[in-house]
Amino acid sequence: MKVNGTPYRSLWWDSTKAALQIIDQRWLPYDFRIQQLDTVAEYATAITDMHVRGAPLIGATAAYGMALAMAQDPSDAALDRTWDLLHATRPTAINLRWALDRSRAALAPLPPSARADAALRLAHEIADEDVEINRRIGEHGLTLIREIAARKPVGEPVRLLTHCNAGWIATVDWGTATSPMYQAHDAGIPLHVWVDETRPRNQGALTSWELGSHGISHSYITDNAGGHLMQQGQVDMVITGTDRTTRQGDVCNKIGTYLKALAARDNNVPFYVALPSPTIDWTVTDGLSEIPIEARNPREVTHVQGTTSSGEIGVIQVTPEGTPAANPAFDVTPNRLVTGLITERGICAATAEALAEMFPDLAG
Numbered sequence: 238m239k240v241n242g243t244p245y246r247s248l249w250w251d252s253t254k255a256a257l258q259i260i261d262q263r264w265l266p267y268d269f270r271i272q273q274l275d276t277v278a279e280y281a282t283a284i285t286d287m288h289v290r291g292a293p294l295i296g297a298t299a300a301y302g303m304a305l306a307m308a309q310d311p312s313d314a315a316l317d318r319t320w321d322l323l324h325a326t327r328p329t330a331i332n333l334r335w336a337l338d339r340s341r342a343a344l345a346p347l348p349p350s351a352r353a354d355a356a357l358r359l360a361h362e363i364a365d366e367d368v369e370i371n372r373r374i375g376e377h378g379l380t381l382i383r384e385i386a387a388r389k390p391v392g393e394p395v396r397l398l399t400h401c402n403a404g405w406i407a408t409v410d411w412g413t414a415t416s417p418m419y420q421a422h423d424a425g426i427p428l429h430v431w432v433d434e435t436r437p438r439n440q441g442a443l444t445s446w447e448l449g450s451h452g453i454s455h456s457y458i459t460d461n462a463g464g465h466l467m468q469q470g471q472v473d474m475v476i477t478g479t480d481r482t483t484r485q486g487d488v489c490n491k492i493g494t495y496l497k498a499l500a501a502r503d504n505n506v507p508f509y510v511a512l513p514s515p516t517i518d519w520t521v522t523d524g525l526s527e528i529p530i531e532a533r534n535p536r537e538v539t540h541v542q543g544t545t546s547s548g549e550i551g552v553i554q555v556t557p558e559g560t561p562a563a564n565p566a567f568d569v570t571p572n573r574l575v576t577g578l579i580t581e582r583g584i585c586a587a588t589a590e591a592l593a594e595m596f597p598d599l600a601g
């Protein structure tokens with residue numbers, strides 16, 4: 238999407254430097270910084286420390302990391318070593334394993350001399366596929382927004398609520414939950430988006446940065462305000478992203494998503510999940526018992542990053558010194574609370590049968 242009028246993807250390969258360029262999200266929305274990744278260790282750090290974040294973007298980054306590794310050492314040992322190093326960075330988003338498995342499956346049968354070029358081609362393919370998948374998710378999500386708009390007086394906005402950032406910077410482009418928003422806005426449908434701040438890392442500030450840059454009306458709200466807004470009839474639909482969805486439609490997403498789904502069900506608000514097919518983990522059925530939930534550094538909870546009035550980026554402590562904290566980064570929304578899944582092939586119910594029917598070639 239555009240940043241100050243200039244089109245960007247969240248990452249891109251600079252062929253003149255033979256290196257990956259990423260938007261370093263640690264400094265957004267306060268500062269727009271580009272980082273070049275020059276070693277596989279830097280790729281691993283970029284994923285672990287969330288220079289890049291978001292399930293699809295993590296997968297694409299890992300694919301480029303594999304390409305760099307093969308350019309440096311195309312041996313079988315390096316292939317496995319790189320898989321292990323990058324897979325260990327973050328445990329929950331399935332796109333990471335999906336991209337690494339796809340890379341290794343494509344590269345292992347090749348002679349080492351052919352692996353570097355093949356790995357880079359595959360990384361480009363994965364990045365381009367993500368853009369097209371998300372564009373299509375937007376088209377299908379747009380139909381839902383149009384249906385809501387048709388029931389409203391002309392000019393009255395469709396009011397959406399979203400949690401975390403499933404935006405274009407959480408993917409290679411378009412975003413997943415935000416793609417329908419961009420396409421609805423561009424189609425002239427008035428929107429207002431309630432943007433959950435999404436403690437502790439406040440990814441809602443990234444969503445606000447994105448929506449503001451695109452001219453989409455929005456309000457930044459506390460995580461605890463969403464249920465109240467739904468009770469007051471201020472929310473027409475909830476759309477979130479996902480980091481891993483099981484074969485029966487259980488949705489693992491940023492911590493707090495489950496609570497939004499409960500509030501949505503209690504207030505008869507449709508709760509949709511934007512789901513690119515690489516984010517479906519066909520090997521797991523029950524999300525609550527089978528999906529590993531990342532436990533991140535408690536400091537993310539006890540401290541908050543922000544910017545001062547003079548534009549300096551800083552971190553402040555919000556708890557007494559030594560306060561113990563817990564920081565589970567994701568939760569699981571059982572499929573019974575999900576109204577529907579917006580995939581690149583269309584919208585389906587959050588059930589094993591519907592997903593198998595939508596993706597017979599993947600369900601196995």
Ligand SMILES: CSC[C@H]1O[C@H](OP(=O)(O)O)[C@H](O)[C@@H]1O
Nearest residue numbers: 290291292401403407478490491
């Ligand atoms: C389009 S996937 C976005 C997904 O990823 C986020 O997690 P994180 O910021 O920790 O990488 C969040 O769960 C979003 O819904």
